[in-house]
Amino acid sequence: MAKITVTKEFSWDMAHMLSGHEGLCKNLHGHTYKMQVEVSSKGGSLIEDDKSSKGMIIDFKNLKEIVRDKIIDRLDHAFLYWTGSGDVVEHKIAELLKESGRKVAEVPYRPTAEEMVIDFYNILFVELGHHAIIVESIKLWETPTSFAEVRGE
Numbered sequence: 001m002a003k004i005t006v007t008k009e010f011s012w013d014m015a016h017m018l019s020g021h022e023g024l025c026k027n028l029h030g031h032t033y034k035m036q037v038e039v040s041s042k043g044g045s046l047i048e049d050d051k052s053s054k055g056m057i058i059d060f061k062n063l064k065e066i067v068r069d070k071i072i073d074r075l076d077h078a079f080l081y082w083t084g085s086g087d088v089v090e091h092k093i094a095e096l097l098k099e100s101g102r103k104v105a106e107v108p109y110r111p112t113a114e115e116m117v118i119d120f121y122n123i124l125f126v127e128l129g130h131h132a133i134i135v136e137s138i139k140l141w142e143t144p145t146s147f148a149e150v151r152g153e
């Protein structure tokens with residue numbers, strides 16, 4: 001049987017640095033991240049019992065609100081700070097920004113696209129699971145030609 005999914009695309013700007021990287025990525029820099037979240041419904045069924053959402057897997061508006069609320073609002077125009085970084089410069093930058101009331105998002109992992117997309121998958125697995133929605137795939141672009149992807153099982 002054919003499978004039906006829906007996909008919503010998101011974008012935000014964010015700064016990071018990759019502690020220990022031997023190239024340019026050890027420097028403080030930013031990306032316009034792009035993300036696609038592809039979802040399906042449990043059992044492949046479409047909503048029947050809701051007038052507004054009848055025939056849908058999930059209303060795109062609801063999907064957008066959940067992803068923005070649980071992931072993007074915290075990251076947009078923030079410095080993504082690895083609290084376990086081995087680079088003292090990263091800790092000083094985070095400290096200065098926080099002291100100055102600027103936006104810092106703390107994570108316990110090196111902020112690569114791979115680590116980020118795994119984190120996002122785990123968040124959305126739980127949040128969308130509450131709505132009987134399955135996360136099929138999340139793709140996260142760091143540049144227009146480079147992305148990491150997690151696929152659900």
Ligand SMILES: [Zn+2]
Pocket residue numbers: 016025029030031142
């Ligand atoms: Zn980067």
